[in-house]
Amino acid sequence: MTEEFDKLVRDEVPRIIEQNGETPITHSAEGDKYSERLDEKLAEEVTEYLENGEVEELADVLEVLHAIREERGVSLESLRDKRRQKAERRGRFDEGIVLERVER
Template sequence: MTREYDKLVRDGIPAIIEDDGETPVVHTASGDEYERRLGEKLTEEVAEYRESGDVEELADVLEVVHALREQHGVSGEELQEIREQKADERGRFDDGVVLERVLE
């Protein structure tokens, strides 16, 4: 039986499939394809978190964020600095503020 996926997976998944006695068919994405597939994976992982609310899904989101960060040549420290700068300028999401509208 063949199952189709056509999606980016964690590096260890092909070995796990082989350990289960199945044969994975894979290729290595690079360049524009890799960045596109990371974006698709981010959407997938965010959707899984939204559906389940499971903290493990947040870890998957974070893993994809770090892969995207590396793809853009940004260190973890640089990303944290950018995050802090935005928080200093615009705040965080601690208070649950919902903008309903702006009156002119």
Template sequence: MARTYDKLVRDAIPEIIEENDETAVTHTADSDEYERRLAEKLDEEVAEVHESGDVMELADVLEVVYALADRKGVSRDELERLRAEKATERGGFEDGIVLERVE
């Protein structure tokens, strides 16, 4: 029975499907489609974090973030440097501060 997904998947998924005696029908996204699909995938993975709270979903979010950074020519190390720099300048989210308003 055919199932339709029409979404970006991890590179090994077609092989895993084939190992289960099913046929994966795929195509390789061009540059514009790939960027759009990565943004959609980020939304999907963030929604899964909200739904399940599973730390593995956070790992999926991070994988998509790394792919998006790579598309912009930013390495994982550079992304971490930028994150740390911003945390130094503006703080992190450890204290749970909620800004209600500015008067």
């Protein structure tokens, strides 16, 4: 029996599949294709988190974000600086403020 996936997976998944006595068929995405696959994976993981709210899914979102950061050549420190700068300019999300409308 064959099951189709056609999605980016963590590096150890093929080995785990083999340990289960199955044969994974894989290839490596590179360049723009890798970038596209990372974006698709981010959407998948965010959807899974939104569906069940589990911390494990949030960890998956973070893992994909770090892969995107690395693929785009952005250091962790640079990303932290950007986050801090934006928080200083526009705030964080600590107060739960919901903008209903702007009247003119």
